[in-house]
Amino acid sequence: MMRWYNSRPLSVKFLLLALPPSILVGLFFLGFVLLNQARLLEENNRGYAQSLAVRDAELLSRPLWNLEESSVLAILETIKAEQRLTCLELVNVLGFEDYPTYGNCSPQPNTVTLLQPIIFNDLQGQHRLGELRLALDISADTHTLFQSAIILGGQILLMLTALSIGIFWGFRATILRPISEVSESIKAFRRTGVRQVVDCSSDDELGQLIREYNSGLVSQQESERAILQASREFETTIQSLPFALILVNSSHEVIATNDAFEQQFSYSDWDQETIDTWCLQAFPDEVYREESIALMGIHIAHANKTGRQTDPLVREIKDTLGRTRTTEIRYFSLETRGVFTLTDITSHKHAEREIAKSAERFETTIKNLPFALAVTNSDQELEMVNTEFTRLFGYELSDIDSYSDWLAQSRPLPGSQVLPGALQDLASLASTSGQVVGPIEAQVGDKSGYYIPVEARLLQLTDRNIWAMTDITERVKAQIQLRQARDHAEQMLNELRITQSSLIQSEKLASLGSLVAGIAHEINTPVGIGVTVASSLGDRLKRIKEATESGALRKSDFEQFIREVDEATVLLNSSLSNAAHLIQDFKQVAADQTSSQRRRFNLLTVVSEVMSTLSPKLKHTRHKVIEQIDPDIVMDSYPGPLGQIITNLVNNALIHAFEGIKQGTIQVTAYRDDEHQAARILFKDSGCGMSEEQLTRIFDPFYTTRMGDGGTGLGMNIVYNITNNILGGTINVTSKLGGGTLFELRLPLTAPVTNSRDHL
Incomplete structure (x- = not known):
């Protein structure tokens, strides 16, 4: 058996290796069929559900428009009779709020849910009355599809199983065993660093390849050691670089990146295959990405042509955290490889922008300050004036040849002890940088020759002098008016004091007059009584005299006269005493109040x-x-x-x-x-x-x-x-x-x- 196996050609062995793609094709076919059937079932179910929803919405439109609640409920009862129906409810219906919901209308697996608008058409147009939500159960179709998949999958599985067994034994006999021996030799080399000869007695192409492998083991081992050493040194160099680096081959496939690249762009396990796929993430905006790729292509072509490193290309790159990094991209060729270097200049560019913004804000602030401002250098040469300076004095920056001469023409304010031209000497009063000198009030001539009162201050810096002048015309006018008003007020106050004194004296005299009038009235009563008593007493005395002279005076008349005289004397003394008391009190009070x-x-x-x-x-x-x-x-x-x-x-x-x-x-x-x-x-x-x-x-x-x-x-x-x-x-x-x-x-x-x- 082994001899027969060793005599087989390698083409037969490779033929057996073609069977796995067939298995994949079979599996792909099974998946395609199942997906197509599932799509057809879903389309059929959705079409059926759509037709039901359209039909039911039309049935409900007129009763809902006419507000026929009983008809609506009857139609709903009819609709819910559909066996596959799992949900039926009316949503946002105008004029109705308490229609019942049939079934469970929450999202459910193996169901098709539709929300169909209910529209009533009449001569006035279309009227949207609400929506009809219904859901159909498709679990039976899913079960059918599942059964079909099982049957078809079983058939393909049986076929593939038989085919795989044959392929397995053929592959193992012809290819796997020799390759396994080669693999073991390689593994041993990795463990020990020493190549082991592979024992192979086959005469086919694989056997010849193994023998060639055995013959080149020693030289290959030395070459690999040299390559490994060079690779380690190159890797160490790349990883130690302070900037991000991408190493690519001639096809722009990424070979390696360094740690700085992963840190700079927050890549933990970077698996991009080419520069183009990296650009998809680095430049999310399509237009900007196309522009960046085009510019990088120009730089690569130039570097390949000249053999020199390209000038920096500054681009905005997104890292994996979504942060934008301003990066300088350079490229140079290294034999069959290309090297991209990426330097993060975000902080540098941010600092430049902030400096530019600060300078712009400073210039804008100076230009729009509400007081006149001029900036001179250490030689008192005018470098800048703001808008208020031009408005107040009429001078543009180029109109003043000598700022010192212009200051020397300043005049003191009326009544001021400031000497003429004092503003010119203001700079000499500042002893340290950053010190503000002033304020000094003086008059400065404008372009027309009219002198304007100003309040001047000087801020002396290391190499600049900043002059601030505030128009105090209104203040000077107000001060003049204030002095005039104060003098007038003092005059009016003196007059008021005189008038008040006169009124007070008049008040006192009026009070004293009232007192005199009252006392006179009170004195009039006792004095009147005294006059009456005296007059009556005189008449009585005259009658007594006549009676005495005629000898007709009787003792009883004389005694009566004595009694009347005694009573009159008492009454007269009482009245005169009261009058005297009143006069004495009046004299004392009047003397006190007048003196x-x-x-x-x-x-x-x-x-x-x-x-x-x-x-x-x-x-x-x-x-x-x-x-x-x-x-x-x-x-x-x-x-x-x-x-x-x-x-x-x-x-x-x-x-x-x-x-x-x-x-x-x-x-x-x-x-x-x-x-x-x-x-x-x-x-x-x-x-x-x-x-x-x-x-x-x-x-x-x-x-x-x-x-x-x-x-x-x-x-x-x-x-x-x-x-x-x-x-x-x-x-x-x-x-x-x-x-x-x-x-x-x-x-x-x-x-x-x-x-x-x-x-x-």
Whole structure:
């Protein structure tokens, strides 16, 4: 058997090796048939489902358009009778929301699902009423297809099994065994580095090949060692390069890449076969890829022709993570191979772009700054001016021959101590780079010869000077107007002070006049009584005289006359005493209020005297005054101004607090504050109170709620000024609408020394 096998020709053996492609063809045929049948079944099922969906949608369109719910439900019941139907439901139907869903309409395997629009056609056109979703079960067809596949696959399997057995034995006998021996020899070489001779007694082509193999083992071993050493050295060199590298053959098939390539483009297990397939990933955009491949082709052709490395080709390359890398691509030929070097210059290009953007932003910023700006070099030669500089002064960059001469023509502002041409010397004031000098205000001439006031600053850099000039024309005008307004305001303030002083004096005189009028009215009563009593007493005395002279005077008449004289004397003394008391109080109050002299006094006495002078005003009202004053409070102060305060507070209560109130109460309470060596005076009324706005402005001069009705607005301002400036005290007021008002004064027992006239 073995002898017969060894005598067979190699062509017979190779013929047997042709059987596996036949098996593949058979398998391919089986797959093609099955796929074609599956496609036909799917098309049939989908066509059937489509026809059902179209038919059912047409049946449902008119009932849905007419809103016939019962008809729709009946049609749905009819449709669901289809045995293969697994899902039936109406979707997004206009006018209906609660139609039932038949079956399970979630996605299911072995089903065909369709969503058919329901459209109603009439004379007005088409109306989309919703969709009909239905699904058909195709598992039976799948089962049929599966059975056919099993039968056909079994037949092919039986055929291939028989064929494979024959091929196997023939292949093993003719080819596998000799090749196995060669393989074992190669494996032994890999393990030991020594080639083993293959024992082969066959005389066919394979046997001859093996014998030739045996004869060339020694020389081949030496050559392989040399090649292996060179390959290792070449691989080491490639891997140690700091840039990415792709080694290709003449067909542009990738032979090797280095570690830098994998790191640069994030390749872990790179399996691209050619440069063209790599370009598909490196340049995802088709147009850009075609352009890049064309440029690379030009570079490769040039390198192959000249034998030199090409100039760098800069392209944007995508790595496997989707990041864009700006890369310099170079190519050079190496005998039958080509070498691509790829240097990542992303950071370099990014830095260049950022520098360019920064320069552009800097130039744009300077051009659009809201103040005039000029840049000069270290020799004061003008290099750049911005838009505002040209607008303000009318000069373009080429219009100024000498920037220093232009600065030397600057003038100082009116009233300024800056010397002419001071802007020219501004650069000499900066001692270190980066220092800002200024500001200096001066006038600089524009192109028309008009001088513009500016505020100049200088930023001195290492080799540049940046001049910033801000137009201060409006500020200068505003300063002039401000000085004029200040002078006018001071003049008006002096006039206002004079007017206020006059009004205050008028207010005091008016108050004193009112006091005189009231006292005169009060004195008129006791004086009138005295005149009446005196006149009556004179008449009675005349009758007594006549009776005495005629001798008709009787004792009883004389006794009656004595009694009448006694009563008249008592009444006359009482009336004259009241008049004298009123005059004395008036004299004291009038003297205090007109002279504002400082003296020691009892607080209760002064308040009582003031209230006595105010009694004529109070007597004709139903308002009452309650005084609760500590009788032991003695003050070294100004009783006149204090009386003025009491008078103004009472008048304020009568005029404002009790407006519209028939009966009110004024309560004056005073007690000694030993902690602060002061007298605390509380003046409270039960009037209408004040709003928040009135409360905040009550002490403002000329503020009154009765302007045009006799009010001057100075009464409470006088109270405030007297309390704070003359008596050295404080006054606080609290009030609310409908809740009355409380004035709280704290006056030192010993007033500070001051010229009271200056503060009224």
